Amino acid sequence: MDGRTGRGNDGPNYVEATQKSIGVLRFLKENGPATLSKIAEETDSAKSTVYRHLRTLEDAGYLVETDDGYRIGQLYLDYGIEAQRSHPLYDAAKPKVDALAEKVGEKVWLVVEENGYAVYLYMQSGEELYRSFTRVGYRGHLHAFSAGKAILAQLSKNEVNAILDRRGLPAYTEETITDRDALFAELDRTRQRGYALHLEEAVDGGNAISVPIQREDGSPIGSICVAGPAHRLNESYLRSELSDLLLGTKNEIELSMRYEA
Amino acid sequence: MDGRTGRGNDGPNYVEATQKSIGVLRFLKENGPATLSKIAEETDSAKSTVYRHLRTLEDAGYLVETDDGYRIGQLYLDYGIEAQRSHPLYDAAKPKVDALAEKVGEKVWLVVEENGYAVYLYMQSGEELYRSFTRVGYRGHLHAFSAGKAILAQLSKNEVNAILDRRGLPAYTEETITDRDALFAELDRTRQRGYALHLEEAVDGGNAISVPIQREDGSPIGSICVAGPAHRLNESYLRSELSDLLLGTKNEIELSMRYEA
DNA sequence: TACAAAAGTTTCACTCTCGCGAACACACTC
DNA sequence: GAGTGTGTTCGCGAGAGTGAAACTTTTGTA
Numbered sequence: 339m340d341g342r343t344g345r346g347n348d349g350p351n352y353v354e355a356t357q358k359s360i361g362v363l364r365f366l367k368e369n370g371p372a373t374l375s376k377i378a379e380e381t382d383s384a385k386s387t388v389y390r391h392l393r394t395l396e397d398a399g400y401l402v403e404t405d406d407g408y409r410i411g412q413l414y415l416d417y418g419i420e421a422q423r424s425h426p427l428y429d430a431a432k433p434k435v436d437a438l439a440e441k442v443g444e445k446v447w448l449v450v451e452e453n454g455y456a457v458y459l460y461m462q463s464g465e466e467l468y469r470s471f472t473r474v475g476y477r478g479h480l481h482a483f484s485a486g487k488a489i490l491a492q493l494s495k496n497e498v499n500a501i502l503d504r505r506g507l508p509a510y511t512e513e514t515i516t517d518r519d520a521l522f523a524e525l526d527r528t529r530q531r532g533y534a535l536h537l538e539e540a541v542d543g544g545n546a547i548s549v550p551i552q553r554e555d556g557s558p559i560g561s562i563c564v565a566g567p568a569h570r571l572n573e574s575y576l577r578s579e580l581s582d583l584l585l586g587t588k589n590e591i592e593l594s595m596r597y598e599a
Numbered sequence: 600m601d602g603r604t605g606r607g608n609d610g611p612n613y614v615e616a617t618q619k620s621i622g623v624l625r626f627l628k629e630n631g632p633a634t635l636s637k638i639a640e641e642t643d644s645a646k647s648t649v650y651r652h653l654r655t656l657e658d659a660g661y662l663v664e665t666d667d668g669y670r671i672g673q674l675y676l677d678y679g680i681e682a683q684r685s686h687p688l689y690d691a692a693k694p695k696v697d698a699l700a701e702k703v704g705e706k707v708w709l710v711v712e713e714n715g716y717a718v719y720l721y722m723q724s725g726e727e728l729y730r731s732f733t734r735v736g737y738r739g740h741l742h743a744f745s746a747g748k749a750i751l752a753q754l755s756k757n758e759v760n761a762i763l764d765r766r767g768l769p770a771y772t773e774e775t776i777t778d779r780d781a782l783f784a785e786l787d788r789t790r791q792r793g794y795a796l797h798l799e800e801a802v803d804g805g806n807a808i809s810v811p812i813q814r815e816d817g818s819p820i821g822s823i824c825v826a827g828p829a830h831r832l833n834e835s836y837l838r839s840e841l842s843d844l845l846l847g848t849k850n851e852i853e854l855s856m857r858y859e860a
Numbered sequence: 861t862a863c864a865a866a867a868g869t870t871t872c873a874c875t876c877t878c879g880c881g882a883a884c885a886c887a888c889t890c
Numbered sequence: 891g892a893g894t895g896t897g898t899t900c901g902c903g904a905g906a907g908t909g910a911a912a913c914t915t916t917t918g919t920a
Contacts, residue, residue, distance in 0.1 A: 350877095350899095350900095351650075351651055351654045351655075351898095351899095352651065352654060352655045352658065353616050353619075353620065353651050353652055353655045353877085353878075354616075354876095354877070354878090354907090355614050355615075355616035355617055355877080355878080355906085355907065355908095356616055356617055356619075356620040356652065356655045356656070357655060357659070358614075358617075358907090359614065359617040359620070360655075360659045360661070363678075367678050367681055367682075370685065373867075373868090374867075374868065374869095375866080375867055375868080383908085383909085384908065384909040384910075385867085385868075385869085385909090386869080386870080386871090386908075386909065386910085386911095387907075387908055387909070389612070389868075389869070389870090390612050390613065390614050390907080390908095391614055391617065393612050393613060394613045394614045394617045394618060394621075395617070396714075397613065398618070398621045399713070399714050399716075399738075400621070402713050402714060404687075409682070409685070410678055410681070410682045411682065411713060411714065412679070412682050412683065412686070412711070412713050412718040412720065412736065412738070413713075413714075413738070414675055414678040414679035414681075414682045415679035415680070415682055415683050415718070415720070415735065415736035416679070416718075416736040416737065416738050417624075417628050417671055417675040417679065417736075418673070418675035418676035418677070418678065418679025418680065418736065419676070419679065419734060419735055419736040420628055420671070420675075420736070421628075421670070421671045421672065421673055421675045421676055422673070422676050424631065424670070425673070426665075450673070452660070452663050452672060452673050452674075453657075453660050453663060453672065453674075455660075457673040457676070457677075459673065459676070473680060474676065474680055475673065475676035475677040475678075475679065475680040475681070476677065477660075477673070477674070477677050612869090612870090614906085614907070615878090615906065615907090616877085616878065616879090616906080616907080619878095619879090634896075634897090635896080635897060635898095636895080636896065636897080644879080644880090645879060645880045645881070646880095646881095646896095646897075646898090647879075647880070647881080647882095647898080647899080647900090648878075648879050648880070650897075650898070650899095651878080651879090
């Protein structure tokens with residue numbers, strides 16, 4: 339009931355104190371280290387309130403206090419690696435991703451959907467030359483990357499619409515598809531040919547190709563993606579050789595999930 | 600009513616709702632996926648209470664709901680990689696750690712102190728054969744690892760005691776030093792010779808050597824550590840060749856921090 | 861060194877949130 | 891269709907969380 343205009347997303351089903359703590363952490367993650375006063379100002383909270391949140395979060399390891407203020411703690415790294423390693427797809431896909439990266443000499447990504455975002459769970463690079471837009475842990479919109487489109491293409495129209503309602507269709511570059519109908523047409527093409535392409539949509543000068551990893555019922559659990567500079571990964575190479583290699587790896591991973599889990 | 604009878608101001612300056620959320624997350628991290636009922640039981644909370652926390656945490660990306668219950672979300676990976684990369688020591692130390700790993704053909708670790716724990720911030724391996732006890736993100740007690748002892752040896756006795764009071768001296772193996780006086784004697788030796796040794800204390804069959812990374816005032820900001828199987832990293836090799844290599848790398852990192860930051 | 865200004869910490873009263881228990885809905889098994 | 895296990899909603903009261911202000915410490919500056 340602060341100065342907030344009624345339309346709050348905060349129904350009775352949320353814990354507001356937790357949301358406030360989370361907001362402090364998000365601010366620090368996005369803006370780097372900050373002092374108590376700065377945080378209080380930016381989050382529109384009283385200093386005393388922020389003070390108690392900081393104490394609580396520091397005690398738990400979510401924060402550390404350093405010379406230049408509070409910063410997010412390495413506890414996130416501990417939890418994050420644990421989350422990565424224990425993801426249902428990780429063990430099955432990692433060796434196949436490694437092998438593919440070795441063979442094609444480009445970066446190969448393992449991507450999963452979570453909370454309506456594409457999450458880059460793992461990467462192996464054949465050669466460490468190309469500096470990519472993403473990094474392990476990166477969360478981006480599904481519609482803006484080939485890895486995300488490969489996943490969306492295996493969902494029902496209702497499921498896709500639910501995600502789009504939740505996260506929107508922001509433009510990452512001028513090439514990003516921001517229209518729903520155009521996106522659904524693209525997803526149709528993707529589903530038909532079995533792989534998704536990404537031609538300088540989100541990353542200038544970078545191309546990519548992705549195929550979904552699916553459960554036995556067809557629902558997508560993630561995707562694998564080969565990405566690199568456009569001059570090396572030109573469209574004909576993607577469509578001919580790389581698509582076959584990726585579809586082969588997809589099959590290996592799906593078999594591995596089925597019989598080794 | 601009187602109003603002020605029970606107002607205990609001795610109550611800690613913490614946000615209890617946040618602590619409850621954090622407790623749920625810790626339970627899931629340590630025990631793997633769990634259902635609402637299971638979490639409520641294990642954390643001694645009402646189902647309705649846990650329900651609201653789960654909703655809040657899922658909305659923020661800290662959790663996801665899957666077939667086998669709630670699990671911690673990949674948002675931790677996003678924050679964790681960000682925390683790793685933005686650590687003051689990371690940029691300066693990473694290239695030197697990589698170079699050292701290449702040269703000696705063993706795993707080289709970058710370790711920092713945080714919240715009274717040793718945190719394994721980064722690792723590079725010359726050859727991927729030896730399966731180590733730790734992993735990136737791992738948090739362990741400072742007294743139980745050579746990397747931690749290298750850090751402790753550069754702190755004042757008061758600072759060390761404060762950490763020991765906070766985290767205790769649990770035994771990781773039978774060789775772990777669990778007595779304060781014995782630890783201080785070991786830290787004296789470590790400080791004198793400039794490096795810390797770890798001879799099968801915490802990891803059976805595994806040896807390690809560590810040197811601190813220090814600020815200009817001498818205070819430790821972290822340490823670097825070479826670890827591997829005892830038969831390859833025998834004591835004389837550690838003390839002669841490896842110690843010199845590590846001390847050289849230490850100097851490079853400290854210079855890099857000083858003049859490139 | 862002294863002083864001012866800003867940052868951090870503690871206090872305190874008020875109010876709304878949080879947590880609980882109970883009721884409810886829904887999916888399973890037998 | 892009774893029974894047991896989920897997850898969800900409801901309503902209430904206690905007390906936790908909040909902000910304003912007082913207070914203390916640190917930082918910056920003259």
